[in-house]
Amino acid sequence: MQRAAALVRRGCSARAPGSWGRSRSSAAAEAPAVLKVRPERGRRERILTLESMNPQVKAVEYAVRGPIVLKAGEIELELQRGIKKPFTEVIRANIGDAQAMGQQPITFLRQVMALCTYPNLLDSPSFPEDAKKRARRILQACGGNSLGSYSASQGVNCIREDVAAYITRRDGGVPADPDNIFLTTGASDGISTILKILVSGGGKSRTGVMVSVPQYPLYSAVISELDAVQVHYYLDEENCWALSVNELRRAVREAKDHCDPKVLCIINPGNPTGQVQSRKCIEDVIHFAWEEKLFLLADEVYQDNVYSPDCRFHSFKKVLYEMGPEYSSSVELASFHSTSKGYMGECGYRGGYMEVINLHPEIKGQLVKLLSVRLCPPVSGQAAMDIVVNPPVPGEESFEQFSREKESVLGDLARKAKLTEDLFNQVPGIHCNPLQGSMYAFPRVFIPPKAVEAAQAHKMAPDMFYCMKLLEETGICVVPGSGFGQREGTYHFRMTILPPVEKLKTVLQKVKDFHMKFLEKYA
């Protein structure tokens, strides 16, 4: 009755069922006159608009899936509709998504996952005993012996134990405590959760978070969302993207004028830059963090992706402990790993973990509380993480096949890293640092002044203009350097090295041809 009266009051007439009137404009055309008298009410205004929305969310940018990727999607649809292009497919070299590029899952991992998913298979003779053993162990630790139960918010106990054992092995015996392991929904979730706890303050005491330039834009996005301050330190492109403590010092000194620098984020091996930090460099960074009282975030998701024979992965945790108790008992550190990278490339399962060192027990409690609001990370992703840290060992039935598959993926990646570096460096106007690790090339490209002008006319960053043209002319989707940050006046793009070898060769040749034509056109 009340509603009916209100409708009459507003001059609404009955409608035939089915006339849903979903279009705003047609609805507006039918608007009764009385609505115009009450412009603050009624259908024409929305509550949630660009003006009224959370301004911090509005400020977020995320280039890896930004406008160029939306454009790539449009082009794919056009190709599907039969629209002719100078190419037949879009190659998505914008994101480290190995299996989408044809990499096959590690058989053992998927066998264990299938057994956990559908335990009837535990009776099947077509699954190896070591896979069954792993699956039984995981299921026994799950509520109701099922992946379908919530786990503890911090993650399944036995999986956290396996992660701790893995870290201990990796770090040559430096102990890891399962109580310091938090399983996460991919590494991104861990990074944003710990940053969320860390930021505070307003005005000049807003938390400053030091991030490299170039950086992986998850960091800038989360910092925007949390209304914290990005403090940039530049990696040294002339020196293989090395990190220098002098540059950290400059950055923190300048930042103290306008914020409270409290966190230092390091990505090693680098994304998008592919460098692998030396032990000496890590030691210097830890000393700097200790001196400046900075909380360290070590993004180590590419720890298995080291290709250069001169480089080795050193974990921040290990170096911290080797520096002695002065450091190892005081520097607060969170490090991150993931199922998405390495040799397994299981991005879709969203598995990951975070190890925290020297976290105050009360803060650990706060972390558990915060995580408990979202109940738990996906248990299937937790199970995938377990296989990553607890793979077949010599003597087990699946060891040989597992090793073969692992070496094949990593060997291919190493070849592709070298191939990419070599080919880019043969192109005039492109310079590419060695791809020591991770999964990306981040070459510097010369963009002629006339192209810069043309970009400005299109209100685009010059490297966005370059990448858009590359996409439109070749179907190759890469991400402009401006999405990661770069020194003023330099231009780059990030390209994954994930396509299969032969395809990657074609991609590189196409980029080369495009680049030469581009230089010519805008000479």
Added chain:
Amino acid sequence: MQRAAALVRRGCSARAPGSWGRSRSSAAAEAPAVLKVRPERGRRERILTLESMNPQVKAVEYAVRGPIVLKAGEIELELQRGIKKPFTEVIRANIGDAQAMGQQPITFLRQVMALCTYPNLLDSPSFPEDAKKRARRILQACGGNSLGSYSASQGVNCIREDVAAYITRRDGGVPADPDNIFLTTGASDGISTILKILVSGGGKSRTGVMVSVPQYPLYSAVISELDAVQVHYYLDEENCWALSVNELRRAVREAKDHCDPKVLCIINPGNPTGQVQSRKCIEDVIHFAWEEKLFLLADEVYQDNVYSPDCRFHSFKKVLYEMGPEYSSSVELASFHSTSKGYMGECGYRGGYMEVINLHPEIKGQLVKLLSVRLCPPVSGQAAMDIVVNPPVPGEESFEQFSREKESVLGDLARKAKLTEDLFNQVPGIHCNPLQGSMYAFPRVFIPPKAVEAAQAHKMAPDMFYCMKLLEETGICVVPGSGFGQREGTYHFRMTILPPVEKLKTVLQKVKDFHMKFLEKYA
């Protein structure tokens, strides 16, 4: 060199390798004197403390996994260690975790998931054809035909299409657009994402979010985290926890003095209160939202959990469209569903979806951007969601078994709902409204004044004191009403009805016995 010099400067001596010095106190005992001169430096202070952390995170509370659940964990460990208790196991009736309570997964769902996980099984004769068909369709829509690839941030296209088709069927033909469907990491993720976009302003223009009392504490937790304002409206316990528009009107009027009420959250069927809203009530609420310009959040994760023969689930979307284009073209609505509840109870996969109605296209773009920072929801959870919305149909091989399993779960739940209501209402000092839907009882308990005093002496809310005693004496873990909100001076607890029938009978009998003794003790 630099570090070595610094160590000497700070008076550090060399340590034998292996003496990691992880204990703070022993490290302090060995601290060299020079450190005391520079108290602002060194190991004894942490960067991240309860004082320095994000105060909004500190303010978060989440009772469903709060102190009582930590206590339950401690008791379980004590039982494992052989410590004698008046009971042999902890019964976790604190959380809607069906499979942890012994509910079996729906066979068809797990078959499809196993096939997607390990596609070699597509050749196995032990899997039904309809499951294989579903699995092939999902895999074809995944990058590289693998659950291991990232999906689009909004979710896999064909799964969003299946969700839209499901909603259209559910709502008797009211159309749903796949473009309005966002797959999420459980419903919690969707709810917190949309709230994150909605909140803005400071001081008196801070966003007010209307939530029921009692409410599911995800809402209060996210509102704290976002520094928005909770605007409480009380459900009417005397009237089966009904929602009254007069109460909404009171709440919004009073809220306008100190914030900008912009969002109205409704949980239907209710959590923790178990009521199912009438169509009339939903219509009134929508009219109120329209009138007051409120963005509607409809938490409909219990849409399959309606037990009372007098009740039916009506979706907000359907009622909105039936109210005519004046409403259906203007009221902004987000509704949520999940794989975790219903008859499948797949909590661990963290699958869910959100449907948005009348969202401004620019805001949809903002939503996609925000979601893209976390890349995508777990693809395995998306696949689970697909089976929930696209189950076997008559004529398909698996239909009969699927229907039998589904009816068995829902039939049991209906019986347990009635059993729980009846038994609680036989106990003096306990009153329980009908459990029309969802998975919980939220009985009101009389707590004698002497017990209230005893609770105060322990610095506990009276119902926390009651629930702690219940846990310690019987091993039954339930959540105090104070974690959900309740009218001043009333006390409740939330208990799931998920234990198997015979076990639930025992649980109810134990609660009854405990309660009688409690009344006697504090008479």
